[in-house]
Amino acid sequence: MGKGELDPAMGCFRRLLGVGFGRRHSRTQSLSRTPPMSDHSTVASSLTTLEKNEQAPPYYATHACTFCGRNRSSSEDTLPIQSKRQRVTVPPYSTRASSVNAENFHDFLGQDILKTIEARIDSLSPELRELSLDIWEHPEVAYEESQGFTVTPHYLGLETAWKAIYSRGGKNGRVIGINSEMDALPGIGHACGHNLIAVSGVAVAVALKAAMETHDISGTIILLGTPAEEHGGGKIKLLERGAYKEMNVCIMSHPSPGPANTALVAPWLALQPLEVEFFGHGAHAAYSPWEAQNALDAAFLAYSNVSVLRQQLKPTYRVHGIVSGKDWEPNIIPDYAKMRWIIRAPTWAELEGLRARITNCFEAAALATSCKCKIILGDGYYDVRENDVLGEEFCKFIEEQFGMNADSSSQTIPASTDFGNVTYALPCITPTYNIPTKPNGSNHTPQFAESAKDPAAHKVAMTASKGLAATALRVLQDEEFYQRVVKSFEGERA
DSSP: OOTTOOOHHHHHHHHHHOEEOOSOOOGGGTOOOOOOOOOOHHHHHHHHHHHHOOOOOSSSTTOBOTTTOBBTTSSOBOSOOBOOOSSOOOOOGGGOGGGSOSSOHHHHHOHHHHHHHHHHHHHHHHHHHHHHHHHHHOOOOOOOEESSSEEEESGGGOTTOEEEEEEESTTSSOEEEEEEEOOOBTTTBSTTOHHHHHHHHHHHHHHHHHHHHHTTOOEEEEEEEEOOTTTTOHHHHHHHTTTTTTOSEEEOOEEEOSSTTEEEEOOBOEEEEEEEEEEOBOEETTTOGGGOBOHHHHHHHHHHHHHHHGGGSOTTOEEEEEEEOSSOOTTEEOSEEEEEEEEEESSHHHHHHHHHHHHHHHHHHHHHHTOEEEEEEOOOBOOBOOOHHHHHHHHHHHHHHHOOEEEEOSBOBSOOOTHHHHHTTSOEEOOEEEOOOOTTOOSSSHHHHHHTTSHHHHHHHHHHHHHHHHHHHHHHHOHHHHHHHHHHHHHHHO
16 A cells, blocks of 8 residues: 555545544544554455365264354254353243333334444445445554544553544433454454454444434443454453443444344353473484484374363363474474364363363473473453343344344354453343354354355344444433443453
8 A cells, every 4th residue: 555545445434434544644633643554465365266076075964053053944943051150040032021011112212223233324324335335354443532432552561452532411321332353364364253243333332322312312432443363362451450440331242154134142162272382302213213202293192182081071161283393304202292172162161160170281291291391371362241131122123123033042153252251240142143154164264254245244233233223322321221231240250
């Protein structure tokens, strides 16, 4: 990109939120430079390969949903992962009608407010679609200045984080937090659909702002650009630095594979990433192998130890890892090997117990091979505690207003997010909504990256955004509803 040129994704944000971009401005504007865009040549290569060979491999022919275990060709559940949580049980949506305030959300919010939300998102949908595609190509975007929203770039010391805030009515109203994720996966780009998450957050924010202005509703909107969800725990760092302390609730959504026209509000697994390094001593593999301590043997033995342990692990647990090294040659016994692992369990408490059993596997491998072992823990992602009152309201709205199949369930989604840590701090929901996908094309595949830029995926994301905006407005306007949200959250923490 040449000097003075404007990235197309930045231009889209400017039109949607009145945000301008550029290089370093004068001191009086208190602006910082825009970070460089990522190189996506590897993404293009992956997608070109996919276009040349779209034949799916023979395994997993039933196309079971990665998130909820449902068969994509039917509504039948195949392999549900049931939570064993020590937490408030969230009954299925269909059995919880008696716990709902009898007042219909249409009656409380009013059709005029709901129409404002829908009209605002519908009017911006083409630009949001353009933004989604631009983020798909250039996932790292930073804000520089704004009209309407007050925007802080490089928020709280994170280079690619930002904060956009709008307030009406002073400090009288409640504060709605919204997350926009934008990071991509190495090599395969937006294979988790974060381009859709990003524009959904923008859609919710601008719809809320329109409703607050049109109908004189007090409150504050905080839209956070949250980096490094896939690797690095961006929301954890933002949480630790106080980004969420002003919020009363926080909302976001996530695309997934599965049956069409379906959304799910359900818990997610806790996650612990870790690295294991084995240090040995190299030697000539033929001349004097007895002089060596084989670090690669330690890694292989550690892998085998975990594989054997799996027979004694609960079906709700997940352990997966890879091996790497440096300058390996077949005639030199490796003096170093590195492994990267991810451990998952339905709750953080369960994960801590599982982690101890897994690290024993690594230490035993080091002992057996006379190597040294170093274990480095990454940022732990807590399980997602969905607020059942917020989840119920979201499901009611998209079911009754748009005819979607929505479920608020205690069934655990077999995936993880750094948003889980935020859900331990304040009431939150992160509904998943199903987008059209190819066979064997669930999250974290090149096929899902292709699906994430499809117009049909954008359409579903906008519907989910309307549901989130309506739910957030209920929080702003209905004191009794908000108190039920708080009570539910306090029950989760008990």
